[in-house]
Amino acid sequence: MIADHSIEITGKDVAALGRVAAHFAPGTAVNVTYLGNESLSARIEACRAAREHGFRPVPHLSARRITGEAELRQFLSALRDVGTNEEVFVIGGDPPEPLGPYDDALALIRTGLLQEYGVRHVGITGYPEGHPHIDDSALWDALEHKIAAVTEQSMRVSVTTQFGFTSETVIQWIELVRRRGITVPIRVGVPGPASVKRLLGYARRFGVKSSAGIVGKYGISLTRLVGSAGPDRFIDSLASRLTPDHGPVLVHFYTFGDPAATAAWVSARKKRIR
Ligand SMILES: NC(=O)C1=CN([C@@H]2O[C@H](COP(=O)(O)OP(=O)(O)OC[C@H]3O[C@@H](n4cnc5c(N)ncnc54)[C@H](O)[C@@H]3O)[C@@H](O)[C@H]2O)C=CC1
Numbered sequence: 196m197i198a199d200h201s202i203e204i205t206g207k208d209v210a211a212l213g214r215v216a217a218h219f220a221p222g223t224a225v226n227v228t229y230l231g232n233e234s235l236s237a238r239i240e241a242c243r244a245a246r247e248h249g250f251r252p253v254p255h256l257s258a259r260r261i262t263g264e265a266e267l268r269q270f271l272s273a274l275r276d277v278g279t280n281e282e283v284f285v286i287g288g289d290p291p292e293p294l295g296p297y298d299d300a301l302a303l304i305r306t307g308l309l310q311e312y313g314v315r316h317v318g319i320t321g322y323p324e325g326h327p328h329i330d331d332s333a334l335w336d337a338l339e340h341k342i343a344a345v346t347e348q349s350m351r352v353s354v355t356t357q358f359g360f361t362s363e364t365v366i367q368w369i370e371l372v373r374r375r376g377i378t379v380p381i382r383v384g385v386p387g388p389a390s391v392k393r394l395l396g397y398a399r400r401f402g403v404k405s406s407a408g409i410v411g412k413y414g415i416s417l418t419r420l421v422g423s424a425g426p427d428r429f430i431d432s433l434a435s436r437l438t439p440d441h442g443p444v445l446v447h448f449y450t451f452g453d454p455a456a457t458a459a460w461v462s463a464r465k466k467r468i469r
């Protein structure tokens with residue numbers, strides 16, 4: 196699970212990631228978050244640089260933030276020009292109203308443009324704890340329709356989950372996914388090591404549940420907010436519960452502005468395994 200992990204950064208983290216590149220296996224997938232306040236050239240440059248550091252960039256496309264077909268073509272074509280168009284991650288995006296014609300990830304996938312620009316693998320989201328503004332039935336429908344739409348276009352698909360703090364919830368959700376006959380790889384999203392304040396701040400910002408009971412299992416005490424917390428307990432617990440029946444399950448680290456902290460954690464963890 197750890198051996199084939201992926202990580203997620205923003206464009207601003209690429210230089211920091213480059214400095215710790217040696218801690219990751221060559222070809223590690225690096226998802227590049229689609230921030231609302233970044234220019235096209237900044238996004239492309241981040242992907243290009245990540246590849247130069249030996250990573251496999253996975254640019255995010257945020258359906259609701261893309262203003263139309265022209266902008267989508269421009270982005271995909273720029274990715275192709277720098278050779279980072281093989282794998283992308285498509286998300287609906289946070290804006291309550293879409294900026295253009297794409298309401299959700301499915302609408303963007305259905306344009307057929309991904310395939311046209313050489314995309315071979317499409318990542319989509321999963322929500323083991325549900326989503327604060329989207330009900331469960333809509334999330335399940337979206338998951339099934341997106342997998343069908345990607346597969347029909349002869350591209351591969353995998354699911355990466357929103358980060359969370361409890362492995363039990365993740366395991367139960369994976370079992371529900373598999374019971375639906377969905378066999379695609381699942382990357383379980385987990386925060387890299389970060390200060391407790393930072394973790395709780397991002398959880399609040401993205402609507403991830405963080406009650407005392409939930410974060411307690413992760414090793415966070417809401418009455419002692421000092422210090423930092425890493426994914427050790429989460430990963431150990433996940434690994435001890437997974438069976439071959441859960442199908443392909445991997446780990447995805449959200450680095451939250453500090454890729455070096457995740458690099459150090461991964462490196463220490465690999466030494467322990469050896
Ligand atoms: N998990 C992650 O890493 C990230 C998640 N997001 C989230 O993306 C959400 C939806 O994207 P996907 O998971 O790809 O779902 P999706 O695009 O496949 O949509 C699933 C369902 O939710 C509806 N929906 C999509 N965006 C919505 C929004 N902003 N508000 C209300 N309903 C929405 C869709 O119409 C559809 O019925 C956003 O609301 C945001 O919270 C954004 C960036 C990263």
Ligand SMILES: Nc1nc(=O)c2c([nH]1)NC[C@@H]1CN(c3ccc(C(=O)N[C@@H](CCC(=O)O)C(=O)O)cc3)CN21
Binds near residue numbers: 203
């Ligand atoms: N609903 C939802 N929306 C999202 O945008 C989102 C999620 N969920 N789940 C997690 C990922 C990770 N995301 C991230 C992760 C890190 C930064 C970040 O490092 N921001 C810093 C630096 C600012 C910058 O790089 O622009 C910050 O200070 O906020 C931003 C978004 C966005 N993501």
